Amino acid sequence: MAATLKKTATSFAHVFPILIGVMLLISLILVLVPPSVYGAVFTGDEILDPLIGAVIGSIAAGNPITSYIVGGELIDQGVSLLAVTAFIAAWVTVGVLQLPAEAAILGKRFALIRNGISFLSAALVAILTSVTLELIVP
Numbered sequence: 001m002a003a004t005l006k007k008t009a010t011s012f013a014h015v016f017p018i019l020i021g022v023m024l025l026i027s028l029i030l031v032l033v034p035p036s037v038y039g040a041v042f043t044g045d046e047i048l049d050p051l052i053g054a055v056i057g058s059i060a061a062g063n064p065i066t067s068y069i070v071g072g073e074l075i076d077q078g079v080s081l082l083a084v085t086a087f088i089a090a091w092v093t094v095g096v097l098q099l100p101a102e103a104a105i106l107g108k109r110f111a112l113i114r115n116g117i118s119f120l121s122a123a124l125v126a127i128l129t130s131v132t133l134e135l136i137v138p
Contacts, residue, residue, distance in 0.1 A: 042083045049079075050085075051123055052086075053090065057091035058115075058122075071088045082129075083126070085125065093121065094119050099115060
């Protein structure tokens with residue numbers, strides 16, 4: 001039991017500085033890039049917007065609670081639901097900024113595959129959500 005506890009503490013001590021760095025970087029980006037910048041980036045194109053939303057969401061990673069607030073601000077600025085859905089899905093599931101920490105902890109191959117699948121899923125979920133809502137609410 002003591003050996004396991006020591007090994008866990010050593011692993012945590014190794015990972016802790018990486019996690020702190022990632023959290024500081026994410027916080028810095030969230031403060032420096034206001035939601036109005038995101039609203040200026042989207043084109044209104046039904047194919048390009050989910051990809052742009054997924055890319056921006058992947059870079060500006062955050063937690064689900066704040067994603068709803070940012071998503072609401074984007075919709076208020078005229079960004080399409082398609083783009084906002086991709087943004088929120090990628091914001092929560094893809095983590096470009098966390099990639100170094102995730103690769104160090106879980107392995108580079110796993111981190112890259114997981115983030116790639118999450119990115120594609122974010123765009124696909126946005127498209128399917130938009131299509132479903134158009135069928136339900138004409």
